[in-house]
Amino acid sequence: MLVLALDTATPVVTAGLVSLADSPRALAVRAHDGRRHGELLMPAVRALCAETGRTLSEVGAVVVGVGPGPFTGLRVGIASAAALGHALGVAVHGVCSHDALALAAAGIDEPGAEHPQGGPGNLLVVTDARRREVYWAAYDPAARRLSGPAVEPPERLADRLGELAIGTVVGDPAFADRLGVAITGPAAPTPAGLAGVAAAALRAGREPEPLEPLYLRRPDAVEPTGRKRVTA
Template structure:
């Protein structure tokens, strides 16, 4: 099965063509990662470049997997809208997955959540990404990349106070939070195509119809509806 994987929830635009066999781990055929500040400009050209690099036609794509966040409004809208448009044009199902789940899976080094855990020790894994407004998006996972809590958003100081409660041994994601959290933050900083497909692998192999893709904004937008008309004359 040929799967197109997209994510625009972080500061990186991630796109990849991934081969998912009937049994066994997914294999990335081509990967693109670009500056996340240019989601709209870079995403579709990246998809074209993936097809050229892998020697596959876009029409060969059997399914699309897209990261649904958590992430800022603009980035998520671009990625999800693009995935839905491509899925419609290709008559391919579009599966939305939590972007933090994909990061956790890649960090754990396993093919799918719940697979055998190659990491040593019982400590949990924490994924952190930039939520802006001096806040952090986070989710906690067991060593086999199964989500235990989150995703949620809060100030780094509040999250730092909860690290003992979450039994965190490894933190991955945005390295800029190493200082505010007081712990090292390793990679990956963004979802990988293999991680995105791995999260959805069970549903893809079973041919289950995807649920509607719901973006994980986790908070209300800055813009508010006006409450009255402004006077324009004295």
């Protein structure tokens, strides 16, 4: 099966064509760092097709990261994935973007795979939530999620690293000082990681769950409580 994998939950716009023949294998990848999700995503998809000589009509499923992430970036990726799935008549599977990051960091194809290549202890994934906070989730060495995703200041999370038995931290390196630990790559989900999270469901032909973005925050906008006078 040919899978189109998309993610816009981080500042990196990620798109890839992934073969799911045996284990998820990326045929082509586009990753642009620039926060211009709306401008970069669909040109990246077209570039993938040109590079591989494939057409979108060959895509058997779409996998999209649903966060956690900021509202503007997430809605670009999720809306694009939903539109492509509808146009192509294929299923669209939403996956936690941090799950895909954990898979790539652990060096395995699917959650729970044997002989993970990660370091000792559990794995922590952190990404930028803005407002001086991080999105985070904790995983065992086989990339099975143990806790999260959640959002909070990195200083508060730092107090629980021992409790979570964290051995390796991956994601946004900008938070290394505030967490008091080294943060290694990858900083964004990989297409193979996104497809790997959904691989079991794709192979079984399961119906996808509704696409629900993981904002983890209430919206900033609020309904006005009364009318403002416009005359003196």
